[in-house]
Amino acid sequence: MRTIDLRGQTLTPADMLAAVPRATQARAEALATAARIVDDVRSGGEAALRDQAERFDRVTGHAIRVPREHLDEAAASVDPAVRAALETAIGRVRRASEAQVPAPRTTEIGTGARITQRWQPISRAGVYIPGGKAPLASSVVMNVVPAQVAGVRSIALASPPQAGHDGRVHPTILAAAALLGIDEVYAIGGAGAIGALAYGVAQLGLDPVDVVTGPGNNYVASAKRAVAGVVGTDSEAGATEILIVADADADPRLVAADLISQAEHDEQASAVLVTDAPQLAERVAAEVAAQAAVTRHVERVATALSGPQSAIVLVDDSAMAEAFSNAYAPEHLELHLSDAVAAVERFTSAGAVFVGDQTPVSLGDYMAGSNHVLPTGGQARYAPGLGAYTFLRPQQVIEYDNAALAQVRAGVVALAEAEHLPGHGEAVEARFIGPGDGEQVR
Structure with missing residues (x-):
């Protein structure tokens, strides 16, 4: 995996996204x-x-x-x-x-x-x-x-x-x-x-x-x-993505294993580590090389990890790590942080968030109870993962009686006239006018 050093720079969200591009051409x-x-x-x-x-x-x-x-x-x-x-x-x-x-x-x-x-x-x-x-x-x-x-x-x-x-x-x-x-x-x-x-x-x-x-x-x-x-x-939900935010206390062996677990899905899979700990970055790189060499899908993993969509990203501090993660909006976000439970509220854009080093993405893939069909390609900024709500349509059922309609009669007519849609107002007035000579019935 390549290492990208973003330390000492003032970056916009667009700059951060450009540092680790997704496979847009593909x-x-x-x-x-x-x-x-x-x-x-x-x-x-x-x-x-x-x-x-x-x-x-x-x-x-x-x-x-x-x-x-x-x-x-x-x-x-x-x-x-x-x-x-x-x-x-x-x-x-x-x-x-x-x-x-x-x-x-x-x-x-x-x-x-x-x-x-x-x-x-x-x-x-x-x-x-x-x-x-x-x-x-x-x-x-x-x-x-x-x-x-x-x-x-x-x-x-x-x-x-x-x-x-x-x-x-x-x-x-x-x-x-x-x-x-x-x-x-x-x-x-x-x-x-x-x-x-x-x-x-x-x-x-x-x-x-x-x-x-x-x-x-x-x-x-x-x-x-x-x-x-x-x-x-x-x-x-396209090619899978994992972004891990880790601090100096993280276990490089577990971080590497989790990166590889998603890289084995597809050659276009994205595996990204963001950390403010240079020594951890070096140890993770070494662990990735060692573990990837003996995994079953070695060629697929090697292609995914060597692609432009995968990287180890060095940042100045936790605030920069949070900013990078929220800009990237990964499908899967893992927090290997000493204060992971407290930090989770600051990570706002991800398909699913896995808190602590005992909650790997592969748990969510199978047995966590959460859903593993999640938005990729940055769509986690605005789109949810799959859930029961995906198959539901919100519907409003409106019910007014005549007295309640009378309370807003004048307002409907006024707005209809202002919008040059007099038929809207007339449809309300018809509820208060008799069918004969225009005599009010209510």
């Missing part, structure tokens, strides 16, 4: 490609999906709509330890997601005038589960459970067909879907899956969904942008 190229793939699916339906499966997944002749028996077989054959872990994760994520559903609330504006704020679930959700470099069975839990908690009645799941499994969706992904009662599953990968969920594929009996969610690479994230406005989407 994202730009992915957007153009993803848009073409989505358009092909929209116009070509099943034929386009089969062509994409042959090109990208090296699969032909497979069942795109997954038969029920494939789900049953996967559930029956999954490793018992994996099944137990999935069941535990389901319970934990369900508990955390239930806290995200607001209760209806009625506000009495005045006598006879009330507004009720309620949260309605969408009718149909589409979730995408990656299965390329890593078959993310845990993402089935993270996407499906919040939708179920929100009250979504129809859920379709898409995941890539696997050449190593005779064109089937990865069996662990199928097992997780079966455990959650999902029986509408499609063997479709990448940007094409996002297009299929958004526009539907009549030949497969796949109806369009209302919201598409799920993590993936830059092509999946870009495909979500291509279908925005057609369906709702969660944040563009």
